[in-house]
Structure formats: C-alpha cells, structure tokens
Amino acid sequence: MSLSLSFILRKIINIAAICGGSYLAILFASFAIRRTLIITSRFEKKQDLNRRLKTVAPLLQSLAKYVIGFFAVILVLRQLGVDAAAILAGAGVVGIAIGFGAQTLVKDILTGVFLLIEDSISVGDIVQIGDLTGTVEDIGLRVTRIRPFSGALVIIPNGEITRIANFNRGFxxxxxxxxxxxxxxxxxxxxxxxxxxxxxxxxxxxxxxxxxxxxxxxxxxxxxxxxxxxxxxxxxxxxxxxxxxxxxxxxxxxxxxxxxxxxxxxxxxxxxx
The missing domain is CATH 3.30.70.100 (Alpha-Beta Plaits)
Incomplete structure (x- = not known):
C-alpha cells in the first residue's frame, strides 16, 4: 500500500513538473521570439518593427505553444502508462490521410507561409484583394482576416489570395x-x-x-x-x-x-x- 501510494505521488509530481516546465517553456519561447524579431530588425524603422511584431510574433508564439503542448501531452501520457509510440504512429497515419484528402487546406497553409516569409502584407496594412478593400486585422497560416470600411470582418482562405494591392508600402x-x-x-x-x-x-x-x-x-x-x-x-x-x-x-x-x-x-x- 505504501509502495503504491509513493508510486502515485511520484507520478503526480512528474506530471506537475511536466506541466510547469511546459508553461515555462512557452513563456521562454514567446520571449525569445520577440527578442529575435527585435534583434533581426534593429536596422529597420520603428514602424516596420512594430508591424513585424504584430504580424509574425503572434503566429510564431501560437506555433511554439502548440508544439510544446503536443510534446507535454505525450510525456504526460507516458507517465500514465499509455504507449506514446503507438499514438505517434497513429498520428502519422492520420496525417497522411488528411494530407491526401485536404489539398485545399495544404494550399491555404503554404500560401500563408509564403505571405509571412515574403512580408507581402502585415497587420494594419490597407490592402485590396480582388474586389475587397480593407484593413488587415490578422494573418494566420490558413486564413487572413480583413475588415473593410463597412465594418464587417471578412475571412479569406489564404489559398484564394492570388493578387494583392498594398496601399501601405512606398507611396x-x-x-x-x-x-x-x-x-x-x-x-x-x-x-x-x-x-x-x-x-x-x-x-x-x-x-x-x-x-x-x-x-x-x-x-x-x-x-x-x-x-x-x-x-x-x-x-x-x-x-x-x-x-x-x-x-x-x-x-x-x-x-x-x-x-x-x-x-x-x-x-x-x-x-x-
């Protein structure tokens, strides 16, 4: 009984340590992402730096949070006696199936990645996409959110963005x-x-x-x-x-x-x- 209780307490302590370490890792990753963006953009104008922080930092922070959270869940499941290797193998099979069946989703994500890498648009820019003109409120890997003058929030899948007129660049x-x-x-x-x-x-x-x-x-x-x-x-x-x-x-x-x-x-x- 004493051995069983000590075993349970050790598992609880390990799980608490994993959760606490994951939380600290997320905080450190968020800080590191912002500092890296600031250092790499130190020669840019303050306006360009703020634009980059508003656009790229939230996306990278969310990505880091999901990655750290995924591995934290795997470690917690291992503490509970669940075979993590089987879960990872199953996730790989499901991922392949989704990849074949969700080509539109993959196109949206790839377009979103290139939008961010090429710095085509940023949060706060006034852009024209097709017949829609408005202010960019959020750029995600899958969708971009634009608010036109009417006030309605328009959500556009990134894969549908083929031509952008940006009124915030140059003149x-x-x-x-x-x-x-x-x-x-x-x-x-x-x-x-x-x-x-x-x-x-x-x-x-x-x-x-x-x-x-x-x-x-x-x-x-x-x-x-x-x-x-x-x-x-x-x-x-x-x-x-x-x-x-x-x-x-x-x-x-x-x-x-x-x-x-x-x-x-x-x-x-x-x-x-």
Missing part, C-alpha cells in the same frame, strides 16, 4: 479628374487647378511627397473637357487627399465662375385640354 497617387464646359478657357482652368494643388501641398507637407502634376486635357467627353490632377502622396493617404481636392476644386470653381457641366433635363408640359 500612392491621388488622381482627381474634373470636367469643365467647352466654352471655358482651358488655360485659365489649368492655372486654377495648379494653384489649388500647390496651396494644398504647402498646407499638408507630410501628405504630399512631390510637386503636383496637371495632365491638362485628359480626354474630351461629349459634354465636358476633362482635366486631371495627380499628386504623389504618402501611403494610404490618397483617399483623403482626393476628397479634399474635390471639395477645394468645387469651391474655387464656383468663386472663379468656371462652369462644371452636368446633365440637365428639359421637360415640356403639353396642354391636353
């Missing part, structure tokens, strides 16, 4: 087109647009990276001469810049008496009496 361009009537002086309208764009750049030096460009006549429509303004702007700023310019152009054109044509409908009332 973007704000492109604004405005139509004027054929009767208006084109040179005068171009000069007004140039003044608007230059003044806006002076007022927002952090947003506008280069001198604005006026493309003069972009095209001739049926009822308007289309002028185009292009500004090279900081990442993800082009939407706000375009809205600001449209407001300033409308306001200035009204003050300068430059006509912006629009569709008009003429209704003739016929006296049926």
């Amino acid at each position: 973007t361009r704000a492109i604004v087109e405005v139509g004027i009537a054929y009767e208006e002086d084109v040179d005068r309208a171009i000069q007004v647009l140039q003044n608007i764009a230059s003044q806006y750049r002076e007022a927002n030096p952090s947003k506008i990276l280069e001198e604005p460009t006026i493309h003069r006549i972009a095209r001739l429509d049926s009822s308007a001469v289309i002028l185009r303004v292009i500004l090279k702007v900081a990442p993800k700023e082009h939407w706000g810049v375009e809205r600001d310019l449209l407001y300033l152009i409308k306001k200035t054109f009204d003050e300068e008496k430059i006509e912006i044509p629009y569709q008009k409908h003429v209704v003739f009332m016929k006296d049926l009496r």
Whole structure:
C-alpha cells in the first residue's frame, strides 16, 4: 500500500513538473521570439518593427505553444502508462490521410507561409484583394482576416489570395479628374487647378511627397473637357487627399465662375385640354 501510494505521488509530481516546465517553456519561447524579431530588425524603422511584431510574433508564439503542448501531452501520457509510440504512429497515419484528402487546406497553409516569409502584407496594412478593400486585422497560416470600411470582418482562405494591392508600402497617387464646359478657357482652368494643388501641398507637407502634376486635357467627353490632377502622396493617404481636392476644386470653381457641366433635363408640359 505504501509502495503504491509513493508510486502515485511520484507520478503526480512528474506530471506537475511536466506541466510547469511546459508553461515555462512557452513563456521562454514567446520571449525569445520577440527578442529575435527585435534583434533581426534593429536596422529597420520603428514602424516596420512594430508591424513585424504584430504580424509574425503572434503566429510564431501560437506555433511554439502548440508544439510544446503536443510534446507535454505525450510525456504526460507516458507517465500514465499509455504507449506514446503507438499514438505517434497513429498520428502519422492520420496525417497522411488528411494530407491526401485536404489539398485545399495544404494550399491555404503554404500560401500563408509564403505571405509571412515574403512580408507581402502585415497587420494594419490597407490592402485590396480582388474586389475587397480593407484593413488587415490578422494573418494566420490558413486564413487572413480583413475588415473593410463597412465594418464587417471578412475571412479569406489564404489559398484564394492570388493578387494583392498594398496601399501601405512606398507611396500612392491621388488622381482627381474634373470636367469643365467647352466654352471655358482651358488655360485659365489649368492655372486654377495648379494653384489649388500647390496651396494644398504647402498646407499638408507630410501628405504630399512631390510637386503636383496637371495632365491638362485628359480626354474630351461629349459634354465636358476633362482635366486631371495627380499628386504623389504618402501611403494610404490618397483617399483623403482626393476628397479634399474635390471639395477645394468645387469651391474655387464656383468663386472663379468656371462652369462644371452636368446633365440637365428639359421637360415640356403639353396642354391636353
């Protein structure tokens, strides 16, 4: 009886030691992952470092947690007298069967790995995937979560991501087109647009990276001469810049008496009496 009790106590102590050691190993792995990312990214900008930590660190920490947890379970089962070799062999057979039957899952995971390795997108980036534009909230090995302007969280399997437009890398361009009537002086309208764009750049030096460009006549429509303004702007700023310019152009054109044509409908009332 005494031997049996001491045997049980030894097993309990071993299991507690395995659980405690696994917990400490997970904490150490999480710390080591963050420190490694910080050291390897010490020459990058602080913004890039924060982006990398938000994107890669949670994934690697989760992976480390699952790996350590798996081996901890195997060690606990061995303490309970369960044949761990048989479990591993069975897991290998099941893994092969899943590999043959879940090719889509394997494709999702491989695509997710390459997305992270190539640093194509990161958490917090504004991207366009297909016809969906939104902010990346999470990148996993199997799925990527994006929240568009509507607020709904969209979950995309990584295997379906074939083309990405990332608005957070390098620069973007704000492109604004405005139509004027054929009767208006084109040179005068171009000069007004140039003044608007230059003044806006002076007022927002952090947003506008280069001198604005006026493309003069972009095209001739049926009822308007289309002028185009292009500004090279900081990442993800082009939407706000375009809205600001449209407001300033409308306001200035009204003050300068430059006509912006629009569709008009003429209704003739016929006296049926």
